[in-house]
Amino acid sequence: SQQGEEDPQALSIQEGENATMNCSYKTSINNLQWYRQNSGRGLVHLILIRSNEREKHSGRLRVTLDTSKKSSSLLITASRAADTASYFCATDARLTGGGNKLTFGTGTQLKVEL
Amino acid sequence: DAGVTQSPTHLIKTRGQQVTLRCSPISGHKSVSWYQQVLGQGPQFIFQYYEKEERGRGNFPDRFSARQFPNYSSELNVNALLLGDSALYLCASSRQGAKNTGELFFGEGSRLTVL
Numbered sequence: 001s002q003q004g005e006e007d008p009q010a011l012s013i014q015e016g017e018n019a020t021m022n023c024s025y026k027t028s029i030n031n032l033q034w035y036r037q038n039s040g041r042g043l044v045h046l047i048l049i050r051s052n053e054r055e056k057h058s059g060r061l062r063v064t065l066d067t068s069k070k071s072s073s074l075l076i077t078a079s080r081a082a083d084t085a086s087y088f089c090a091t092d093a094r095l096t097g098g099g100n101k102l103t104f105g106t107g108t109q110l111k112v113e114l
Numbered sequence: 115d116a117g118v119t120q121s122p123t124h125l126i127k128t129r130g131q132q133v134t135l136r137c138s139p140i141s142g143h144k145s146v147s148w149y150q151q152v153l154g155q156g157p158q159f160i161f162q163y164y165e166k167e168e169r170g171r172g173n174f175p176d177r178f179s180a181r182q183f184p185n186y187s188s189e190l191n192v193n194a195l196l197l198g199d200s201a202l203y204l205c206a207s208s209r210q211g212a213k214n215t216g217e218l219f220f221g222e223g224s225r226l227t228v229l
Contacts, residue, residue: 033217042118042204042220043157088156095162099169101147102218104156 023089118221139207146188
């Protein structure tokens with residue numbers, strides 16, 4: 001089952017504009033991560049924010065986390081055509097065997113047009 | 115350094131057949147996880163292996179099995195294939211041990227089509 005849900009499901013913007021994607025989750029977390037996926041390819045890690053952090057920056061990316069609302073947002077500033085991809089949030093969960101897994105949301109498809 | 119490598123990249127099977135997918139983690143990574151991604155959805159966890167031991171299994175039937183070798187590479191096996199097994203199968207490796215889920219490094223995936 002999907003832990004998180006991204007909103008919106010699809011987003012189309014012009015190059016240079018900012019893109020904001022939101023993620024909601026259901027259970028308590030140790031950390032929340034954002035990944036990017038170009039069409040049909042592997043996922044690339046963007047940023048990890050721990051449960052005791054509220055905001056984190058990496059280049060043109062800004063992530064916020066509100067554990068009281070069980071939500072996170074990813075902001076991409078000054079978007080470029082190369083940012084066109086699907087973006088997923090993922091939360092970690094402990095497994096009974098002592099391992100960990102990531103539970104991914106449904107993703108936001110971002111299209112940046114020239 | 116080479117990233118996570120998966121083989122084959124694409125394959126087509128018919129219902130009832132068996133498939134083996136292979137994954138080589140980044141050098142030094144001891145944890146390997148497998149995820150299934152059906153078209154239009156996010157990846158779903160199948161297995162995690164750490165130091166050659168299974169550390170977790172997702173909600174998949176017993177037709178799915180995996181193992182990790184002494185060199186930390188891994189195989190995912192799926193028996194008695196169903197049409198619904200058609201998906202992108204992603205392997206990911208991690209520096210972290212079994213205690214924390216840090217950044218995962220994904221391969222490009224194996225695209226399985228079941229006819």
